[in-house]
Amino acid sequence: MKRLDYLTAGESHGPQLTAIIRGVPAGLYLSADYINRDLARRQQGYGRGARMKIEKDTVQIVGGVRKGYTLGSPIALVITNQDYQVWREQMDPEPGQLDDQRVVTRPRPGHADLPGVLKFGQRDARNILERASARETAARVAVGSICRRLLEEFGISIFSHVVNIGGIRVNTKGLDFETIRTCAENSDLRVARPEVESQMKELIRKAKENGDTVGGVYEVIATGVPVGLGNTMNWDEKLDARLAYGLMSCQAIKGVSVGMGFDVADNLGSSVHDPIAFTDDPAERERLVRERGRGPSGGFFHLSNNAGGIEGGMSNGEPIIVRAVMKPIATLMRPLQSVDLKTKDSFEAVRERSDVCAVPAAAVVGEAIVAFVLAQAFLEKFGGDSVAEIKANYCNYIEYLDAY
Ligand SMILES: Cc1cc2nc3c(=O)[nH]c(=O)nc-3n(C[C@H](O)[C@H](O)[C@H](O)COP(=O)(O)O)c2cc1C
Incomplete structure (x- = not known):
């Protein structure tokens, strides 16, 4: 059996993004609306550029699905670039002359431009930057959405929140998963503590005013994952x-x-590793699933989850x-300076x-990548x-x- 796999194609200002995903089983309920919800979520957030306002991404499913159900054949997705018409003269795939005035000869630091032109023998950095652009992530979100739909059938749920922007950290200790998820979903910056959001917005606003930019850290959480995904026996199958x-x-x-993560370096083993426990009480097992986001693991569980749900390259039933x-x-x-x-x-x-x-x-x-x-x-x-x-196999x- 071929592994679940996908490929994306398309340039940032080309006619469209395309993704083909193979290995999705037959009989999965799927609609463009479902994928569009994730595409819209990718376009949100305080601090985004003008393009997010110009374009509202929507997907067209053009293969592998019939009347809302997958067929087991490759699923083909198309996301049209809505400002292609503006770029058509420059990005038309058909043979033609390039406008010399618009050739990009000044590679931008921090981008693929310089290594790309040298590697691919190009004189116009646009031939590199168009594909290196994070516009490609729209296609990946669409693919991830299909994976999310599949995992949902088995009680696995995936969400994310931002834990650091420009050094301003969000402490989520004491918050349960549902609170983190709903607060993040309602926040312009996907943060679970609304009181931190205004500080972050101010930082972003100031950075913008100074012509500067900001990074940060996000966290993805998957609940309901059964014990035993991934494989400890081969290096390239390890889940982490x-x-x-x-x-x-x-x-x-x-x-x-x-x-x-890196915090393990500051702690002794006794406060890093998660003690193992067992319950045969069905009500307690149910509570662990409901309240702690655990997946099936036959009544074994951990008293903490510093390992992030993975031991030896396999899921251990914790989130x-x-x-x-x-x-x-x-x-x-x-x-910045360039040549x-x-x-x-x-x-x-x-x-x-x-x-x-x-x-x-x-x-x-x-989230899409984790999915x-x-x-x-x-x-x-x-x-x-x-x-x-x-x-049947899962049961x-x-x-x-x-x-x-
Ligand atoms: C969702 C998302 C949006 C991004 N938007 C921009 C952007 O507007 N401008 C930019 O210079 N880089 C943006 N980037 C980052 C660049 O695409 C990336 O830094 C660049 O392609 C170089 O790749 P590297 O950082 O992995 O080396 C974005 C990245 C992501 C994930």
């Missing part, structure tokens, strides 16, 4: 490694941590908790229309050609765990 790879593959993400750090947006309105590709003279880099802070949007992309990695690992464990077959596993 795959989540880190996926999240790092997102534009501007410079680090990923799982659970307590999966991962964080990713996003660098400040590289395009500054007060541009002209043609003349080799020093210049101030060109500006593209740009965000000041996109950490809340990156968090939504992070994809978990769906892939889920199908490896329970895979079948239809949702019904996977449900069989739960019965086995309960009887263990």
